[in-house]
Amino acid sequence: MKIYVVKDYDAVSKQAAEIISDQIKEKKDSVLGLATGSSPIGIYKLLVEKYEAGAISFKEIRTVNLDEYKGLNELNKNSYHYYMNDNLFSKVDINPENINIPNGMAVNAEAECARYEEVIKSLGGIDLQLLGLGENGHIGFNEPGTPFKVRTHVVDLTESTIHANSRLFERIEDVPRQAYSMGVNTIMGAKKILLIVNGAKKAEALAKVINGPVSTEVPGSVLQTHPDVTIICDEAAAAKL
Ligand code: F6R
Numbered sequence: 661m662k663i664y665v666v667k668d669y670d671a672v673s674k675q676a677a678e679i680i681s682d683q684i685k686e687k688k689d690s691v692l693g694l695a696t697g698s699s700p701i702g703i704y705k706l707l708v709e710k711y712e713a714g715a716i717s718f719k720e721i722r723t724v725n726l727d728e729y730k731g732l733n734e735l736n737k738n739s740y741h742y743y744m745n746d747n748l749f750s751k752v753d754i755n756p757e758n759i760n761i762p763n764g765m766a767v768n769a770e771a772e773c774a775r776y777e778e779v780i781k782s783l784g785g786i787d788l789q790l791l792g793l794g795e796n797g798h799i800g801f802n803e804p805g806t807p808f809k810v811r812t813h814v815v816d817l818t819e820s821t822i823h824a825n826s827r828l829f830e831r832i833e834d835v836p837r838q839a840y841s842m843g844v845n846t847i848m849g850a851k852k853i854l855l856i857v858n859g860a861k862k863a864e865a866l867a868k869v870i871n872g873p874v875s876t877e878v879p880g881s882v883l884q885t886h887p888d889v890t891i892i893c894d895e896a897a898a899a900k901l
Contacts, residue, residue: 661889663870665898669858672892673702676790676856679890680707681716683788683852689720691780693789693847694748695800696725696740699856700790704747711752718754722783724776725761726791726800727841730814732764738829739764762812762840772840773812780812780846789850793857796820797865797878801841804877810843844882853886857893866893867900 666672680703683690694700710716725740734741741761749759760779766772780786791799798804801815816838817825826832847853857866869880870891883889 661870661883661891663891663893663901665893665895665901668894668896669702672699672856672858672894673706675892676700676854677703677706677710679854680788680790681710684716684718684721687787688717689722690787691722691724691783691785693786693842693850694723694725694744695790695792696727696743697792699792699858701747703790703856707748708751718752720758721754722758723754723760724780724783724786724842726789726847727839728762728764729836730764730769730838730840731836734764738834764840769814769840773814776812776840776842777846780842780849786850788852788854789847791847791853791855791880793855793862793865793869793880794821795824795861795865797868797880799844799855799880799883800847801839802844802847802879804879806844806879807876808844808848808882811846812840812842815839815841844879848882848886852888853883853890855880855883855889855891857891857897859894860896860899862893862897863900866891866897870901 728740732739762776763772796804803818822835826835829835868878872881874881874884
């Protein structure tokens with residue numbers, strides 16, 4: 661694993677945005693695996709700036725998002741569809757047909773998981789997967805205890821994740837209890853992985869991801885076994901390394 665400790669959130673965003681824009685320049689039809697949450701917002705802002713400056717184009721880029729809440733449609737402000745449109749897709753020249761996110765409104769959950777896996781396969785796999793890290797060590801919505809062999813699945817969110825994510829909802833009761841998520845196995849299939857981590861709240865989880873035993877109790881620790889992982893974290897998140 662290549663590990664970079666930089667000063668703060670802005671520095672994490674800057675370095676990660678460079679890596680993603682290099683990937684786009686190198687392969688203009690790259691398959692980018694994307695994440696939501698607070699961590700990537702700065703990256704998406706910088707990618708939009710690079711697009712506006714004419715440095716990169718998303719015209720042929722294909723995307724697959726890690727996850728989506730079950731039961732939220734794309735017009736719901738808390739859905740990850742909405743987040744992606746708001747932070748990136750509506751601001752760049754991506755072809756809507758090339759955007760893939762699990763359908764939170766699918767009637768048949770099992771069929772939706774199978775469809776999503778088929779989509780990733782048909783794209784030829786993920787070139788670069790961007791990941792954030794949960795305070796409990798989760799990646800995607802793969803909570804502690806999830807077997808590493810799992811592919812796209814429906815997840816029961818843990819109380820700690822519901823609590824962490826409730827900051828974005830009006831009331832904690834509004835946070836969905838379930839989500840669709842790529843499984844650990846799906847994520848590990850990406851050719852390259854970029855993990856971004858900031859803030860003291862993540863310090864313990866990051867230390868376990870990097871130095872702890874590889875264990876399903878800390879889903880992110882599986883990254884130790886991937887051949888091409890880059891971790892960019894700020895000083896606060898690196899405090900326990
Ligand atoms: C988001 C995702 C999650 C987040 C993680 C960190 O698509 O899959 O694993 O990356 O919960 O969230 P933030 O960045 O909000 O701290």
